[in-house]
Every structure is written in structure tokens, then in C-alpha cells.
Amino acid sequence: MTPRNVQQLFDLTGKTALITGGSRGLGLQMAHALGEAGARVMLSSRKADDLEEATAELQAAGIDARWIAADCGKEEDTRRLATQTLERMGAIDILVNNAGASWGSPAESHPVEAWDKVMNLNVRGYFILAQQVANSYMIPKKAGRIINIASIAGLNGNPPAMQTLAYNTSKTAVIGFTRTLAAEWGRYGINVNAICPGFFMTKMAAGLIKSMGEQEMAARAPLGRLGDEEDLKGITLLYASDAGKHITGQWLAVDGGVSVVLGA
DSSP states (O other), rough: OOOOHHHHHHOOOOOOEEEEEESSSHHHHHHHHHHHHTOEEEEEOHHHHHHHHOOOOOTTOOOOEEEEEETSSHHHHHHHHHHHHHHHHHHSSSEEOOOOOOOOOOOGGGGGHHHHHHHOOOOOOOOHHHHHIIIIIIIIHHEEEEEOOGGGGGGGGOOTTOOBBHHHHOOOHHHHHHHHHHHHHHHEEEEEEEEEEOOOHHHHHHHHHHHHOOOHHHHSSOOOOOOOTTTTHHHHHHHHSSGGTTTTTTEEEEEHHHHHTTTT
């Protein structure tokens, strides 16, 4: 085989990507990355209004984008999302498990229902969607890319003020899920990898960043800043494309070096 050039390796023309939690923040940033590389994109999140706005933004950038509203904390919605995406798009070559929730509460008084809500969306939903997409499309095709969004919160404990036990635990679980799934599904030609973002100015993180101070949070990183609207694009495209075809079972922190300082 003649080796491909870099542009060819990163080209996603003809591929279809499903991104959960894709209507804003990191999910929308990753949707731009995949669409700019040529992929067709299906966005999903709970709110139709947000999805319509995000899809219009992608389409204005020349990306073939569509949407399906679904709550990936609910099994019936998660299964419907996979089925309808395959019906409408005919393929799911790239799955980005990004939908997530957090809950701030001291461990000693953390509500069980809050724990269940976070775990159902951040871990159980990832499993259900990955399993259905793999069984319905990737395993028969003997090819696929699954990208799970974990967090640097899954690499270490928190300062006491952060109090996000369920979220941190769920993201640690996502890393283990990623590595184990990669080991099992490599024989089907499916690459499974994780991204561990640090602090980005997203809606989910905005409250925490505001309470701790944006400048203080940025100062925690050796690079001295928070993540921006471009910082997940490169790793997402690497994991999704043939440029990363020999990478599986791995996680990468995209955090400006925060996890280095914390000793992850």
C-alpha cells in the first residue's frame, strides 16, 4: 500500500459521526472538528431549541449536520437515538460519547438520587449507546471509532471545596470502560479512546470557575490559561481518523498541564 499523506490520513469524507451532548460547549467544538474534516454529523442533546441553533451554526460552516433530541440518561431514549441515527444517516462510523452531568455536594451528604443521575448519564449511557452502535453497525462492518469524554477529574481527588464525588467517580469509570472496551473490541477493528479535558469555559464548568475565580483557575495550569474553542479539535480528529488508526485504549489530558502539576 502506498502511504497516504497527512491530509489524506485526517480526511473524514464519507464518514458519519454521532455526537451526544453536541449542541454546545465541547460537544459542539468536536462536531465542528469532525465536520470540517468532511464527516456528516448527527448532534444529540435533550433540548430541541439548542440543537436547532447548533445545527444551523454547523450548516452555515458548510457541514452536513442534523439533530435528534434524546436524553442519554434514559435507556429508551439512548436506544432510539442509535436506531434513528442509523435509519436517517445509514451509518455511524464515529461515536462521540460526550453527554454528561455533574452534581456539587459533600460526600457525606451526597443524595443517592443525584449519584444515580450522574452515573446513569456519564457511564451507563455511554455503555448502552456504544454497545448498540457496535452491534448494529461497527462490528458487522469490522471498523469504527469510539471517543469517550472523561475528565482530568477522573485522574485525581478534588480540593475539598469542589465536592463533585459522583462526577469524579464517573469519569474514572469512563477511563476504565474505555481501556477495557478497547481490549475486547480491537478484534472487530474498533478503536476506543478517551479525552480528559481540563477546565474549559463551558456551561457545566462556568459556575465552578466563577466561584473559584477564572484567573485563579487559569493559574493552576502551567500554560496559564483555560481551554478555548479550538483545544479539543486536534485530538478529536486524531482519534476519529486514520491518522490514529494504531491508537486504542488510551486517554489524553487536554488541560494546559494541570494534571502534570497534580501528579496524574
